[in-house]
Amino acid sequence: MSVENTIGKARSKWMEGTGPDNDVVISSRLRLARNIEGYPFPHFMSEEEANHVINAVRLAVSEKAGAKFPVETEFIDLNELSQTERQILVEKHLVSPQHIESPANRAVVIAHDESLSIMVNEEDHIRIQCFLPGLQIKEAWRLADKIDDVLEKTLNYSFCEKRGYLTSCPTNVGTGLRASVMLHLPCLVMTKQLGAMVNTISQLGLAVRGYYGEGTEAYGDLFQVSNQVTMGQTEDEIVTNLLTVTRQIVSQERSTRKVVLKNNKPFLEDRIYRAFGVMSYARVMTAQEAIKNISDLRLGVELGILKTPAYDQINELIILTRPAFLIKKAGRPLNAGELDALRAEIIREKLSKITIN
Amino acid sequence: MLCEKCQKRPAAVHMTKIVNGNKTETHLCEVCAQGDNSVSFGLDPKWMLQSIFAELFNTPHTENDPSSDAGVKPNRCEKCGFTDAQFSQVGRLGCPTCYDVFENKLDPVLRRIHGNPRHTGKIPKRTGGTIELRREIEELKRELQAAITSEEYEKAAEVRDKIRGLENKLG
Numbered sequence: 001m002s003v004e005n006t007i008g009k010a011r012s013k014w015m016e017g018t019g020p021d022n023d024v025v026i027s028s029r030l031r032l033a034r035n036i037e038g039y040p041f042p043h044f045m046s047e048e049e050a051n052h053v054i055n056a057v058r059l060a061v062s063e064k065a066g067a068k069f070p071v072e073t074e075f076i077d078l079n080e081l082s083q084t085e086r087q088i089l090v091e092k093h094l095v096s097p098q099h100i101e102s103p104a105n106r107a108v109v110i111a112h113d114e115s116l117s118i119m120v121n122e123e124d125h126i127r128i129q130c131f132l133p134g135l136q137i138k139e140a141w142r143l144a145d146k147i148d149d150v151l152e153k154t155l156n157y158s159f160c161e162k163r164g165y166l167t168s169c170p171t172n173v174g175t176g177l178r179a180s181v182m183l184h185l186p187c188l189v190m191t192k193q194l195g196a197m198v199n200t201i202s203q204l205g206l207a208v209r210g211y212y213g214e215g216t217e218a219y220g221d222l223f224q225v226s227n228q229v230t231m232g233q234t235e236d237e238i239v240t241n242l243l244t245v246t247r248q249i250v251s252q253e254r255s256t257r258k259v260v261l262k263n264n265k266p267f268l269e270d271r272i273y274r275a276f277g278v279m280s281y282a283r284v285m286t287a288q289e290a291i292k293n294i295s296d297l298r299l300g301v302e303l304g305i306l307k308t309p310a311y312d313q314i315n316e317l318i319i320l321t322r323p324a325f326l327i328k329k330a331g332r333p334l335n336a337g338e339l340d341a342l343r344a345e346i347i348r349e350k351l352s353k354i355t356i357n
Numbered sequence: 358m359l360c361e362k363c364q365k366r367p368a369a370v371h372m373t374k375i376v377n378g379n380k381t382e383t384h385l386c387e388v389c390a391q392g393d394n395s396v397s398f399g400l401d402p403k404w405m406l407q408s409i410f411a412e413l414f415n416t417p418h419t420e421n422d423p424s425s426d427a428g429v430k431p432n433r434c435e436k437c438g439f440t441d442a443q444f445s446q447v448g449r450l451g452c453p454t455c456y457d458v459f460e461n462k463l464d465p466v467l468r469r470i471h472g473n474p475r476h477t478g479k480i481p482k483r484t485g486g487t488i489e490l491r492r493e494i495e496e497l498k499r500e501l502q503a504a505i506t507s508e509e510y511e512k513a514a515e516v517r518d519k520i521r522g523l524e525n526k527l528g
Contacts (some may be wrong), residue, residue, distance in 0.1 A: 037484075040437045040452040123449070145479070152481050158453035161488050163467075164476025166453040170410070170466055173456075175478040205472075232473025 003076050003110075007088045007328065010319040012114035012131065014093075017311025019134015023302050024250045026182040026222070026315065027133055029093070030140035030239075032148055033167045033176035034126040037156040041168035042121045050105035050121055057120045060154035061109050067150050070143065071111040073118075078103035087324030093131065095119055116147060123168050124176070126151065135246060137179050141239050164231060174231025177238055181246050182211055186221040186299045187256040188249075194223075197249065205229045206245055212291050219288050220295035220318075225249070261303055272300035280351050284337070285344040290321045293347075309354045320346055360386035411445035413466045414459075434458045487527055494523050 014027040035041060036056060039049050058075050061067050078086060078100065086100040094117045095108050109118035119127040128147050130140040158166040164174040172178070188194040198208045208225050210218025225246060227238050261268060275296035279285075285293075298314045300306035309317075319325060321343045327334055330342060358368045366386035374381045432441045439451025441459055450456065456463065467474035480488050497520045504513035 035453060037453065040439075041450060043447065043449055044437060044439060044451045148479075149482060152483055156484055157481050159481050159484065160453070160456065160476075161491075162475060163456055164478060166456050168449045170450070170463060171470055173467065174471065174476045177478070229471050231467065231471035231476055234478045 003074065003081070003085075006074075006092075006094075006110055006114065007081075007085045010092075010316045010325065011312070012092055012094070012319075014115070014131040014133050015312055015315035015319065016133045017313075017315055019132060019136050021135040021247075021250050022133065022311060024183055024185070024253050025135040025246065026184055026311075027131060028135055028137045028140050028179070028181050029129065029131045030137060030144050030177065030179040031127050031129040032144050032165075033124040033172045033178075034128070034148070034151070034155075034165055035158040035167060036125045037158045039125065042123065042125060043168065047105060053125050054105065054107050054120055056155060057107070057109070057118070057126060057151075060151050061118070066153070069111070069116075069150060070146060071113060071116055073109050073111050073116065076108050076110060078106045078108065084324050084327050088328060091319060091322040091324050094129075096122060098122060116143065118147070118151075124172070126155075135181065135243070135250070137181065137239050137243050137246075141177075141179070141235060145235070171228075172230050175233070175235050175238065177230055177235055178226055179239055179242050180224050180226035181242065183223045183225060183246070183249060183253075184221055184295065184298060184302070185223055185249070185253050186295060186302075187260050188253050189218075189221045190260065191256055193252070193256065197252065201225065201245060201249075204241065204245055206242060212288075220291035221299075222291075222295065257303060268299075268303065269305055272296055272303075272305055276300070276306075276351070276356060279347050281348070282344045284340045285321075285347065286340050287321065287323065287343070290343055290347065291318065294318055294321075306356050308356055309351075313350070313354070317347065317350055320350070358384055360384065360389050362386075362389040410448045410466055413469055414441065414445055414462050490523055490527055494520055494527075497523070 014029075017026075019025070019028075036053055039045055039053055042050065042053075045053075054077075061069070061073060061075060081089075081103070083100075086095075086103060089095045089108065089110075090097050090100060092114065094110055094114060096119065099106060099108070099119050099122045105121055107120040109116075109120070111117070115131055117129045117131070119129065128144050128151070130143045130147070132140050132143075160166060165176040167173045167176055185194060188197065201208050205228050206225055207228050208223055211222035211224050212219040225242065227242055229238070233241075275293040278289075279293050279297065294314060294317050297306070297309070298311070301309065301311065301314070323339055326339055326342050326346070329346070330338070334342065360366050360368045361384050363386060366388060368384035369387050370383075370385045370390035372383040372385070374383070433439070434451055434455045435458065436454035437452040439455055441462060444450060444455075444459065450459070464474060480492075497516055501513055501516045501520065504510075504516055
């Protein structure tokens with residue numbers, strides 16, 4: 001297992017499509033922000049200091065320091081990767097888009113099953129991120145907590161009794177914890193109920209935003225719900241709050257699906273089979289159109305109208321059709337038209353192997 | 358008037374551009390106007406957050422004495438050299454010590470973001486030292502007070518002994 005493997009394959013642990021409530025919740029993610037005592041925050045430190053931090057983390061995750069992770073990891077210097085390879089890490093959500101903006105003096109530690117990544121010198125010195133399929137925020141917190149303990153054996157964290165873990169931006173100070181779930185909410189969108197729900201959710205200290213697409217437009221009906229407050233609540237309180245609200249959203253989406261299926265079955269079937277038809281035969285497809293069609297296909301499986309493809313195949317399709325993945329596959333730079341053609345080709349190829357009922 | 362682009366929704370954004378004396382008029386609906394890169398009405402959420410921070414950061418915390426900050430409180434972190442003006446620009450701090458240096462100015466910002474600006478969560482195991490112990494003692498003291506108020510003296514005595522035990526550990 002090497003970097004090449006991580007970049008070459010589309011699958012990560014979170015894409016397995018398993019886990020509780022996997023008919024609505026695609027994945028759960030949790031990150032902890034930590035900084036090392038005695039150094040300025042990354043945006044304000046010298047190259048030399050940045051290198052110290054990288055070396056300190058490299059040591060902390062190595063077996064030499066006695067680090068015993070529950071998963072096997074690999075340390076990757078971002079400078080060793082090409083721009084396309086770095087972009088793939090973003091498309092797989094292993095690093096943030098900000099992390100690869102200036103790859104100098106930055107690194108990432110990635111677990112072999114990709115359930116864990118540690119960004120070094122992003123907005124904070126250390127960002128531990130755990131990523132699991134389905135609704136597993138508590139499990140993600142348990143994993144992150146363990147990793148945090150392992151790192152703390154070697155590293156002196158910036159911590160103050162009153163303010164907790166000190167972070168570069170005051171929006172993360174305290175627990176440094178941001179937990180989020182990726183939800184597929186086609187029926188709440190279709191019935192225009194989501195807007196009202198978003199208002200209520202934001203009153204509970206949580207934020208909702210579209211996963212793909214800008215502003216209020218969310219392609220593929222994929223949404224992310226995350227906590228906003230990181231201080232004054234314990235980690236368990238934050239996690240439980242998000243879990244409770246997510247369960248409510250899940251049950252709303254499910255009951256809406258039942259109603260829509262009962263009253264508008266022909267309309268739904270049409271939408272789902274059309275998506276399948278377009279994906280099976282289209283010759284050119286934009287990223288936006290692909291996400292929309294993949295979402296409709298998923299809806300078909302969620303409603304039981306389609307028996308296949310499995311959730312993991314659908315999740316894989318989402319990642320396979322992102323731009324950097326396509327460029328990697330082509331092995332050369334592609335212009336927009338070539339990208340859209342290759343995307344359509346890959347989708348056709350994947351779907352040709354699937355017989356639907 | 359309908360939107361020029363989609364011909365569906367009513368035009369809500371009217372734009373007049375004059376370039377070298379050539380006047381062009383564009384009429385778009387809100388949706389199409391947002392997609393039009395030549396006009397930017399959308400706020401950058403990051404920018405907004407920063408300007409709100411700056412505003413909160415620079416609001417004097419004592420209403421009746423707006424000049425109390427000037428000259429008295431440091432505006433530069435002695436450890437890393439970061440200034441409060443820089444915070445207003447980038448919305449981030451320079452180093453952990455900045456939290457102490459700019460404490461008075463940061464407090465309203467933290468209160469606004471988090472409600473309760475006091476950490477109650479995890480404590481680092483190795484470097485956290487006696488924090489956990491002290492937190493436990495504080496908690497027990499509250500329990501003791503509650504027991505006394507409700508005249509549960511037996512329980513109060515029990516809690517008191519626990520507190521003594523922990524305080525001995527602190528040394």
